[in-house]
């Protein structure tokens with residue numbers, strides 16, 4: 001009750017708590033691995049006394065992660081990792097569960113950063129980021145906190161890239177585990193989660209039929225592969241643009257057309273960026289697009305799209321549906337940007353389904369436990385999730401699905417370890 005009262009004004013409407021709880025419980029039914037870890041944490045309390053500051057998308061799945069960490073003894077405070085991804089009822093429910101939450105869907109940039117500061121004000125000992133905004137704020141503005149920080153976890157590709165850049169520059173303030181690098185994270189979350197939920201976001205925002213349309217995927221990494229595969233499954237003609245020749249040849253052999261962005265811009269009906277890079281669709285491309293083109297981003301930051309570029313080409317903008325910003329260009333063409341270029345799957349839909357976040361967040365929870373146990377010997381480096389954790393998450397997921405797999409025979413173990421046996 002105390003947290004509920006205290007968080008008024010920091011979430012949209014505390015009155016939404018019951019609705020949020022129903023949704024969190026619904027998601028929990030698809031997260032059996034995280035549930036097992038939560039039960040284990042409740043008995044062993046690996047996070048007793050650890051203050052965690054989390055900056056994550058405030059969704060039903062994140063709420064279940066927060067509850068698992070709390071069961072493990074952590075004191076957690078949460079803010080959003082994107083101004084548009086918060087589910088307001090979930091934020092209210094988290095306050096009701098006693099987890100202070102600072103997040104309002106649609107908050108402006110100033111409030112977004114103010115909310116990050118509110119988390120930092122609680123003096124976290126561990127950070128849990130999705131995109132590295134919390135670590136960056138701690139490093140640049142709150143150096144005094146660093147001495148007491150034992151480590152951090154990072155959820156997404158873009159965050160890991162930023163952390164590795166900090167490590168390279170010698171400014172990484174404490175050890176961080178790259179949860180994204182676990183196979184049971186990016187092979188499933190980035191591919192199948194982003195694949196499905198990005199199309200979900202596009203369809204919910206626009207109600208368009210994908211069959212027969214040309215959908216351009218910009219970036220054929222883990223997310224791009226998933227989006228291309230799902231879009232092709234729904235009958236879209238998929239075009240891929242890349243800068244990495246290895247990914248480009250993979251896309252070509254996976255059956256898609258690969259071409260330069262300047263060519264794709266002329267033929268695409270729908271464009272989705274998932275590169276983690278800057279201005280991959282810019283003014284020169286908007287100039288070439290067809291009337292009615294739909295452009296969105298599912299990468300971490302909205303600067304994958306040059307929003308100022310389309311504004312410069314336009315005489316006006318209207319919003320015919322939620323999350324659809326229709327720009328009218330000086331030459332009369334109309335081009336729609338979805339959700340201000342923010343991650344379309346989280347802004348216009350609900351992000352990844354819980355059954356895939358089950359594995360991501362099982363890794364996240366166990367990585368937090370790992371740091372709490374090992375921080376004294378860890379260096380200021382970006383660590384991969386230990387392979388034992390990754391394998392355990394996969395095994396638990398398989399068993400929750402009722403799937404058994406073979407194990408190596410002793411003979412096979414010996415064979416695989418030897419170099420002497422040949423033809």
Ligand SMILES: NC(=O)c1ccc[n+]([C@@H]2O[C@H](COP(=O)([O-])OP(=O)(O)OC[C@H]3O[C@@H](n4cnc5c(N)ncnc54)[C@H](O)[C@@H]3O)[C@@H](O)[C@H]2O)c1
Pocket residue numbers: 156157158159186189190194218219220221222223224241242243244247274275276277280298299300301343344345346351352
């Ligand atoms: N929407 C979500 O819920 C969600 C989930 C996971 C990851 N992400 C984010 O999505 C982005 C991509 O993640 P990923 O795991 O697929 O990364 P990845 O590194 O596997 O793939 C990115 C790809 O983009 C390509 N690329 C870079 N610049 C390009 C350009 N100018 N034109 C064309 N291709 C270019 C790279 O060569 C690479 O193949 C990141 O920002 C990540 O944080 C979003």
